[in-house]
Amino acid sequence: MTASTRVLVGKVDELTEGSQTEVKVDGKSVLVVCYEGQYYALRNNCSHKDYPLKGGDVDMGRITCEKHGAKFELATGKAKTLPAVKPVQIYKTQIDGEELFVLPL
Numbered sequence: 152m153t154a155s156t157r158v159l160v161g162k163v164d165e166l167t168e169g170s171q172t173e174v175k176v177d178g179k180s181v182l183v184v185c186y187e188g189q190y191y192a193l194r195n196n197c198s199h200k201d202y203p204l205k206g207g208d209v210d211m212g213r214i215t216c217e218k219h220g221a222k223f224e225l226a227t228g229k230a231k232t233l234p235a236v237k238p239v240q241i242y243k244t245q246i247d248g249e250e251l252f253v254l255p256l
């Protein structure tokens with residue numbers, strides 16, 4: 152993986168706790184979430200139906216799909232509650248100086 156494949160999310164000091172930022176990685180929408188001081192990146196698309204996860208509630212390390220309430224673990228992408236059963240793809244986050252990047256795992 153070369154450094155050129157990574158995608159800039161923004162400045163770390165602007166990506167504050169609770170922020171949700173959408174970026175494109177290889178043409179796919181990826182959601183970057185700041186939760187309890189950590190950055191997580193996952194495919195911005197629920198695995199149940201085609202619906203964005205952006206804007207969903209984040210609690211206990213999970214993001215809730217607003218459409219039907221499925222919850223996904225931020226760290227693994229695993230579906231934790233029905234109606235979703237399949238995981239969503241996760242991405243790697245990387246802090247470089249004052250900036251945050253996302254890249255495919």
Ligand code: FES
Nearest residue numbers: 197199200216219
């Ligand atoms: S579309 Fe996300 S739970 Fe149904």
